[in-house]
Amino acid sequence: MTILDKIIARKQEEVAERKALISAKELEMKGYFAKTTNSLKTSLLNPSSSGIISEFKRKSPSKGIINANVTPEDVTFGYVQAGAACLSVLTDIDFFGGSDDDFLRARKANPSIPMIRKDFMIDEYQIIEAKSLGADVILLIAANLSPQRIKELGKLTKDLGMETLLEIHDEEELNRSLCEYIDVVGVNNRNLKNFSEQNVNASLELAEKIPANCIKISESCISQAETIKLLKSVGYRGFLMGETFMKTENPPKALADLIAQL
Numbered sequence: 001m002t003i004l005d006k007i008i009a010r011k012q013e014e015v016a017e018r019k020a021l022i023s024a025k026e027l028e029m030k031g032y033f034a035k036t037t038n039s040l041k042t043s044l045l046n047p048s049s050s051g052i053i054s055e056f057k058r059k060s061p062s063k064g065i066i067n068a069n070v071t072p073e074d075v076t077f078g079y080v081q082a083g084a085a086c087l088s089v090l091t092d093i094d095f096f097g098g099s100d101d102d103f104l105r106a107r108k109a110n111p112s113i114p115m116i117r118k119d120f121m122i123d124e125y126q127i128i129e130a131k132s133l134g135a136d137v138i139l140l141i142a143a144n145l146s147p148q149r150i151k152e153l154g155k156l157t158k159d160l161g162m163e164t165l166l167e168i169h170d171e172e173e174l175n176r177s178l179c180e181y182i183d184v185v186g187v188n189n190r191n192l193k194n195f196s197e198q199n200v201n202a203s204l205e206l207a208e209k210i211p212a213n214c215i216k217i218s219e220s221c222i223s224q225a226e227t228i229k230l231l232k233s234v235g236y237r238g239f240l241m242g243e244t245f246m247k248t249e250n251p252p253k254a255l256a257d258l259i260a261q262l
């Protein structure tokens, strides 16, 4: 059983528990459901954008606790001040130490920047939930979704006015998963099946295989300005980074220092 299999097995139980507590119909009456969304695509296409998608991440299966001393509002507000193009907030509880509350606190502190609800989406219910939390972008991970499910979840995401980020790790996942409901393609440099990689080779290898009309971003294992420059030179517009910032005492300062070197 891979780590991803374990995460998905637990996610199925979690979604069933959540559905029993509050119905999808009730979610539609709640929170930010009626809020208009902020576009990630528009943000990344802006020539003056840093392209950096800054993540609030407390822990991970591979690293354990990354930072236990910061609040989502301070970190995400600081990220935006420092020049983040977009925010990503983990809501997975069991493996990443996140929560819906983290997302809501970040949303409240930053009403008008695009925000990704970072979780393992397997069910329509979670998309409706994301909308009620005020999410702008939904992550769909090809490694754990069939092409049919990507279409179904992608269509609901679009119907609710949000954007989709399709996460792939190799060419096979790309070819089977790309469909009309995808807004941005993200290459995850880290293999979610074993959390092994520590470099951006996956992004470099896939750059020319992703259709030129797709907006592409590179995810995970990025720490240096030089790497971002290299990824830009092969066509990436976005850079999803968590640990590099979160492992420091002052994540927004780490982002500001990086942007100064770009």
Ligand SMILES: O=P(O)(O)OC[C@@H](O)[C@@H](O)c1c[nH]c2ccccc12
Pocket: 055, 057, 118, 119, 120, 167, 188, 219, 220, 221, 222, 240, 241, 242, 243, 244
């Ligand atoms: O902390 P890093 O190596 O900078 O990675 C951030 C982000 O890419 C990573 O958290 C991530 C990418 N895809 C995911 C899917 C689920 C959970 C987490 C992730």
